[in-house]
Amino acid sequence: MTDLIQPESEFELVFLGCGTSTGVPMIGCECEVCRSLDPRNQRTRPSVLVRTPRGNILIDTSPEMRLQILRERPGPVHAIIYTHGHADHLFGLDDSRLFARALGGKPVPVYCEAEVEALIRNVFSYAFVDETKRFPSGGVPRLTLHNIEPYQPFDVIGYEVIPMRLDHGKFKVLGFRFGDLAYCTDVSRIPDESIAQLQNLDVLILDSLRFEKHPTHFSLSESLAMIEKLQPRRAFLTHLSHSFDYQAVSATLPPNVQLAHDGLRVIWSGMKTNLITDISSMDPEIKNHAENNPSTVA
Ligand SMILES: [Zn+2]
Ligand SMILES: [Zn+2]
Ligand SMILES: [Zn+2]
Numbered sequence: 001m002t003d004l005i006q007p008e009s010e011f012e013l014v015f016l017g018c019g020t021s022t023g024v025p026m027i028g029c030e031c032e033v034c035r036s037l038d039p040r041n042q043r044t045r046p047s048v049l050v051r052t053p054r055g056n057i058l059i060d061t062s063p064e065m066r067l068q069i070l071r072e073r074p075g076p077v078h079a080i081i082y083t084h085g086h087a088d089h090l091f092g093l094d095d096s097r098l099f100a101r102a103l104g105g106k107p108v109p110v111y112c113e114a115e116v117e118a119l120i121r122n123v124f125s126y127a128f129v130d131e132t133k134r135f136p137s138g139g140v141p142r143l144t145l146h147n148i149e150p151y152q153p154f155d156v157i158g159y160e161v162i163p164m165r166l167d168h169g170k171f172k173v174l175g176f177r178f179g180d181l182a183y184c185t186d187v188s189r190i191p192d193e194s195i196a197q198l199q200n201l202d203v204l205i206l207d208s209l210r211f212e213k214h215p216t217h218f219s220l221s222e223s224l225a226m227i228e229k230l231q232p233r234r235a236f237l238t239h240l241s242h243s244f245d246y247q248a249v250s251a252t253l254p255p256n257v258q259l260a261h262d263g264l265r266v267i268w269s270g271m272k273t274n275l276i277t278d279i280s281s282m283d284p285e286i287k288n289h290a291e292n293n294p295s296t297v298a
Helices: 065-072 093-102 114-123 192-197 220-230 246-250 284-291
Strands: 012-017 047-052 055-059 077-081 108-112 143-147 154-156 159-168 171-178 181-184 203-207 234-238 257-259 265-267
Touching: 012 065, 047 065, 065 093, 077 093, 093 108, 108 114, 108 154, 114 143, 159 192, 203 220, 220 234, 246 257
Parallel strands: 055 077, 077 108, 108 143, 181 203, 203 234, 234 257
Antiparallel strands: 012 047, 012 265, 047 055, 154 159, 159 171, 171 181
16 A cells, blocks of 8 residues: 655645536537646646645535545545535535544534535435434544634634635635635635735635636636735636636746646645644544644644
8 A cells, every 4th residue: 555645844735626617628528628638637626625734624525525535645634614515615525424434433523604504414414314313334424513604713623714705706605714825716706804814825726717707706817816916925726617728828827826736736834723722622633643743733
């Protein structure tokens, strides 16, 4: 058996998928990008993994989640955070049942808005039936749902995460700030209150669907204008459609902006340790991990 892939630094974000809701290639399309052999033009549905010394935080569970995790081999996933409940961000959740096994059978903490919780309980209702009527262990996801709200920082495995409101056409979505990195997918407008939360970033990851305007996503020129306004040190574009040939579009971008591709890894300085978290009350798995990585325990 080969070893797990170790992060190159203490804090690493991995693009599990950077494609739009159809994925690229798109079923039924014979365009040049959909037929391209460049792996950077082959995009699974959108999700990122935030790797920290205390464990792995998964943002969204795309329909390809199982394949993404097998591809990256990051070790156990310790928590899941949802941006919103659209199918391209949610429908891989069933495969999280093996995450609980890696946590010693304990439920996986899931952080989402109340509306997303209602959707999860509806779509994956079999995961919430009475314990005595359950499938044998490992047969269904074991989850503990925690509600989060915009602008109310919350604690994930001992780190502070700041959620912020993003408008996705008529839908409401959360963007997240992890230290000086922010992940803002599925967005067509950023409210002023969130603009204020996106200052002084090292890394901004931003939605950019295609060249033309779209009712629920930023177009390329809208994304570039937002990057210009927010002035992050580096920016990565995600939720990409088959409109973008990786090489052709990359050649036109400003030097601090890149198209994401599946498997791309971004290293940044890290996240704020949440001082409120008493390490002794942590999940034993996470506590072990934290104790073995004392450099990040405040
Ligand atoms: Zn989406
Ligand atoms: Zn195509
Ligand atoms: Zn969406």
